[in-house]
Amino acid sequence: MNSPDLAVKAEDLTKVYRNGVLANDRLNVDVRRGQVYGLLGPNGAGKSTLVQQVMGLIRPTSGNVWVFGVDADRNPERVKRMIGYLPQTSFAMRDLRGEEAIYFTGRLKGLSHKETLRQRDAFIEQFEVDEIRRKPIMQLSGGMQRLTGFIMALLGSPPLLVLDEPTNDLDPLRRRAVWEAIRRAVVYDGAACLLVTHNVLEAERVVDRVALIDEGRVLGEGTPGAMKSRLGDTIRLELWLRDGAALTRAQETKLSTLGTLHQPRPQHLLLRVPQDRVGRTIDLVLTEIGTEAVEDFRLATASLEDVYVEIVGRSLEDSERDEVKQDAAQDSLNAEQIGN
Amino acid sequence: MTSSNTYRLRSLWLSLNHFLQNYLHLTAVIVLEFRQWLTMILSISVLLNLGMVFAFSFISGSRDPELGRYFVSGAAVMSLVTLGVMMVAQDMAQSRRNGAILYYASLPISKTAFILAVVSGNGIAAVPGMIITLLVGSWYFGFTLAINPLIFAAIPLSAISLAGVGAAIGLGIPNWRVAGLVAQATMFFIMFFAPVMIPLDRLPTILQLTGKILPPTYAAQAFRASLQPDITVALLIDLAILAVFGLGSLAIVAKTLKWRLE
Incomplete structure (x- = not known):
């Protein structure tokens, strides 16, 4: 065994x-x-x-x-x-x-x-x-x-x-x-x-x-x-918008057609795209959204976080926000129970 | 002696040694945890004890040495009650709440050694307050202190039986706030409705009866008797009763405290 x-x-x-x-x-x-x-x-x-x-x-x-x-x-x-x-x-x-x-x-x-x-x-x-x-x-x-x-x-x-x-x-x-x-x-x-x-x-x-x-x-x-290999050859684009800037619905739709889009915070976007669409994605960011709205962006190969998003269906940050209250309740229950 | 007997003896010795080592180290941890707060704990417990002594003296309007001996020894026992009942109850309830018990439970230590160490640590912390109360009280009322050697049995036995009450409150009541409140109410009850500060014959019959089944009565009687030079049968009986209370409450607490979450 x-x-x-x-x-x-x-x-x-x-x-x-x-x-x-x-x-x-x-x-x-x-x-x-x-x-x-x-x-x-x-x-x-x-x-x-x-x-x-x-x-x-x-x-x-x-x-x-x-x-x-x-x-x-x-x-x-x-x-x-x-x-x-x-x-x-x-x-x-x-x-x-x-x-x-x-x-x-x-x-x-x-x-x-x-x-x-x-x-x-x-x-x-x-x-x-x-x-x-x-x-x-x-x-x-x-x-x-x-x-x-x-x-x-x-x-x-x-x-x-x-x-x-x-x-x-x-x-x-x-x-x-x-x-x-x-x-x-x-x-x-x-x-x-x-x-x-x-x-x-x-x-x-x-x-x-x-x-x-x-x-x-x-x-x-x-x-x-x-x-990570479950995700195939995808690239992750992380995008930070300037304070007060927001994507229009049209921009959001365009990004979504290129890959899988997640928005853990209003000013923070994660986009996972196939390698052959990276060029188009950057074009879209620079021309359509523009540097006046973009604070910073980064490209990286897929990470465990992406795997997490793919499998769980939401980012770890989202999950934590949703479940922090439930967890606090469980923690206090656990602590009260020991010794009892 | 057969080898299986030797093996049994050896494993018994190893378990006993493990228990003693756990007990000594855990007691040291509890005592060291007091160190930072020692001045504060000592000052408050001494002020509280002397406050009780003076208050009861004012209420009775007397500085009679015999009555004084009663109040002073009662107040010294209240030191053990404060630390044994109040602090143990709060310690246990707080450690459950903040997860400290969880840490001890994750170590390969004996649960009974842990409980005994909490009791001993709090008992040790009560001793300086008791001594100061006795010294100041005997001076104020003008009686001479005579210490009987059985005081060295009376203090730990009283501490264990009182701490049993504290641990039962701390572990038995699920909510830490309620546990704290019950511990305080218990202390109030012991101070005014048990023959610790107030002579037994002054209490109503019902309280005389409840006093007979509660450990503080015997702790106070034993402590009082051990401040007299003679070793009496009554003192030995009180000590025996305290030992039964102490062992009984330890056994109950050891059974109640689970080293697990459920």
């Missing part, structure tokens, strides 16, 4: 909350050692529920999930020993200094005093975050708090990293340091990484495989390359 390199296997995983919300609907996911596996989808898509099922924190309504062959529902304690977890937000140990929180997490994970200190100091040096030694976590910037949590997840070199938005609030240099650390854990230590994100551009660069999740279902799964 489970090969030794299979870090996570979810089989027909379904979760219906007590309030009747269907969070996961027969999800099937395989994450292997040596892989960064991205879960991509808007808030409320069911990513966090899946992650918490992997951690043994939520019981599936039906279906199964194994971590290195161990049933997460039946043996959550064994599973937790194999996982380094970075939650999306954490309020635990916030009054402790960063270095203290890292130390106690190491000890609670079962590391010795000496080993915890060694790893803690090495990570603080590696990420150049000396300020987390002295300041309480709650006084650190969002980025520093994120890095402290990331170090807590890395402690003990767990064979499975479960990271929920690890680069939120980080500056570009530190983002890169985090991705490098994840790559190192995956490539050199043979760990697996289950990565939750809604940052499509970043995900594209770091993940080995990705699952697009929406409304509790996996709508598409594969390597980023294979996912």
Whole structure:
């Protein structure tokens, strides 16, 4: 059933909350050692529920999930020993200094005093975050708090990293340091990484495989390359209009006849067109719409975001706007339910 | 000894060691979390306790040392009530709300060790306030303090049984605001309607009866008795009752607190 390199296997995983919300609907996911596996989808898509099922924190309504062959529902304690977890937000140990929180997490994970200190100091040096030694976590910037949590997840070199938005609030240099650390854990230590994100551009660069999740279902799964090849040889035109400028209905119709048009914001347009229509598209932008209305435009090959739009039928930004309220309601429900 | 017995003993020792390590580290986390707020917590709890002592002295119009001993020991027990019932209830309700419990639940730690650590951490935070109240109160009423060694059993047993009440409120009431309100109401009840600050024979019969089934009564009795030099049978009985309350409430809380979302 489970090969030794299979870090996570979810089989027909379904979760219906007590309030009747269907969070996961027969999800099937395989994450292997040596892989960064991205879960991509808007808030409320069911990513966090899946992650918490992997951690043994939520019981599936039906279906199964194994971590290195161990049933997460039946043996959550064994599973937790194999996982380094970075939650999306954490309020635990916030009054402790960063270095203290890292130390106690190491000890609670079962590391010795000496080993915890060694790893803690090495990570603080590696990420150049000396300020987390002295300041309480709650006084650190969002980025520093994120890095402290990331170090807590890395402690003990767990064979499975479960990271929920690890680069939120980080500056570009530190983002890169985090991705490098994840790559190192995956490539050199043979760990697996289950990565939750809604940052499509970043995900594209770091993940080995990705699952697009929406409304509790996996709508598409594969390597980023294979996912993008579903779109054929299309080119994406991104167009920003000046403040106050808008497309006329005629201009919109013309653009729509050339390719697939999406408008995530009033001043921002996305158009995916076949390669042989790129020339006509640029002509249209420059002559019909004109530089007086166009703030900026960009051409690029198809991205995961385009795949997302193609499969889900709307952009990630649209999805987030629609579902942010629903997600907030679900989050507060989840938080209230634990311990009850 | 057979090898299977050796194996069993070894695994028992490993589990016990794991539990103790978890307990000590989690207690250290809770105590360190208090550190930043220590001055504030200490000042407020001391002011509250001394306020109670003086208020009850004004109401009774007496500075009689015996009555004073009653008020002062009652106020010191109220320190444990403030931290044990109020803070534990609020801690538990808040950690559930903000997801802190979720983080602890994601670590391979013992749930019972976590609960015991929350109780111990809050109990430890109450001790300085108790000591200051006793010192200032004994000076004000002019009685001498005698400490009985069983005080070292009375304080933790009282803390555990009171924190059981706090944890039950924090975990049992789904909404954190309601939990906070109930915790405050409980504190008010203990202050005025239980034999902690007010002698048992002054309370109406119904409250004398309810007092008999609630842990604060025994915590106050045990604490009072342990401020006398003699070890009495009554004190030992009170301690035994507190131990039963404490273990019982820990068992209930451990069963109620689920390391899972549902």
